[in-house]
Amino acid sequence: MSKSFTLSLFLLASVAxxxxxAQAAPVTPKIFAEKGCIQCHSVSAYGLEGSTAGPDLxxxxxxxxxxxxxxxxxxxxxxxxxxxxxxxxxxTLTDAESQGIxxxxxxxxxxxxxxx
Numbered sequence: 001m002s003k004s005f006t007l008s009l010f011l012l013a014s015v016a017x018x019x020x021x022a023q024a025a026p027v028t029p030k031i032f033a034e035k036g037c038i039q040c041h042s043v044s045a046y047g048l049e050g051s052t053a054g055p056d057l058x059x060x061x062x063x064x065x066x067x068x069x070x071x072x073x074x075x076x077x078x079x080x081x082x083x084x085x086x087x088x089x090x091x092t093l094t095d096a097e098s099q100g101i102x103x104x105x106x107x108x109x110x111x112x113x114x115x116x
Contacts, residue, residue: 027100032057035091045108054082061106073102 029046032038037057038050045058055063064072068080076098079087087093093101 027097027104029104031097031101031104035093035097037091040086043105043108045111046104057105058108058111061102061109072105073099076102 029043029048032041032043032046032048032050037043038048040051040054042048042050042052042056043058044056061072064070064075068075070078075083076087076093
């Protein structure tokens with residue numbers, strides 16, 4: 001093993017095991033309720049029944065590019081329409097939360113709705 005590789009492993013292990021260095025908690029489907037998304041949306045793929053004011057987000061990963069012409073990742077960073085107001089003033093997301101939501105919605109599009 002080279003010295004630089006060994007040093008890199010040591011530094012990674014030190015950061016991972018050092019108390020006080022924040023480790024991002026995994027984003028779970030609970031985030032849709034915690035952030036208030038279900039005030040307007042359901043996410044049936046995860047068994048989350050919310051309002052019907054907005055569409056079920058279970059297929060957002062494939063629907064957003066068709067509806068607004070950009071991938072969901074980009075839409076989350078630069079939303080348009082109603083979601084522009086919501087995601088810039090009402091619901092604040094960290095980059096990690098936004099990325100986690102994109103991962104969840106990508107996975108949701110591949111699931112069958114719970115209870116069906």
